[in-house]
Amino acid sequence: MASDQTRPAVPEAEVEEPVRRFVQLVLRGGLWVSFALMAVGLVLALVREGLGDAPAVKLLAMRGAPSAGERVMAAGILVLALTPALRVVSLLVLWARERDWRFVGVAAVVVVVLAIAAALGR
């Protein structure tokens, strides 16, 4: 990335660099795993199982997904949906290590809201 050549040599940038790298790793990792699952599931559904109706799935239980292909695709969507949530939790932990308590509190509130939403989604 071009940013390495232009990044200013200032203390804040150096302190935050590992945090940024870790968050980037979480986001990219989640994205690739979810895409792989979705692509494999789609191929399974297309090639091996045939198509028909498009049943809905529910979070975690994946109820309603009758075939292996759709279950793998649903797992891909689940991983994708959990990736931003994992980013929030990661920042909470990383900021706690920095003793940046104000923003640990902010991240904790976001985690609570997402937990409520996930509980409604089960």
Next chain:
Amino acid sequence: MPAISVGSELALAGLGLFAGWLGAVIGIGGGVVIVPVLVLAFGYDIRVAVAASLVSVVATSTAAGSAYVGEGLANMRLGMSLEIATTIGGLTGGLISLLVSPSIISGVFAVVMLVTAVLVFRQKTEHHADAPTDGQRGLHLESGFETPGRLAGAYVDARTGTLIHYQAERLPVGAVVSFFAGALSGLLGVGGGFLKVPAMTLGMGIPVRVAAATSNFMIGVTAISSLFVYFAQGYVHPLIAVPLVLGVVVGATVGARTSGLVPARALSRILGVVLIVVAVQMGLRAAGLSIG
């Protein structure tokens, strides 16, 4: 639910490809294209369309957000602070979608499409050339950092090479607008950057490049707060969402690499006209009428 065939899967992937490419080239979110096409052309329930759009919004936001985080342009503390409001808004929007009729959702969507059309028409050429937006443009132009413990930071302007410092002001203003952006995202399956970016720039004094990057960073978390609700109500269909999202990501990647090769301004004007026409169709549908 209409039956799925190989042809419809290819058509969904093609729609995603086009929406992702257009979003990257012009700088609009894909939802404003995806949802009306899924409703008007594919005949899906608008809530199914919104849920599928939200999945693609999470994917594009995660991809663009990771790049902006790596460059330090997205201010994660600012984003997390506003995410309290956007996630509550997103959850509220998702719950509202269960309480109101599809025609009301279509009507609100038509209004948002008209607003987007106006914004697309008002975009300046310079904006196309430089400013990163809800697509994935300009990811490698600048870098920056944020200040621990504060809603502040700085970034390097690539054109001048100068380090520009900023400090967020009036957080409550940004939070209120972010709540409504989240609610619209949850109700309509759009990213909501068209509200959050002006709130940060005009309301909070954040530079537009940092605001656009931070908005992208926030969209994924905002979208999942309502996506969970759509999951619960059975509106997430893998055979609809998956080809769409795979197409969107490929289209956005191609668009980011070819954005300098297409006449973005002319494309924006064409898109603006199409958005108005489709908004009228969505409005008529909301009123119980249909044409074409």
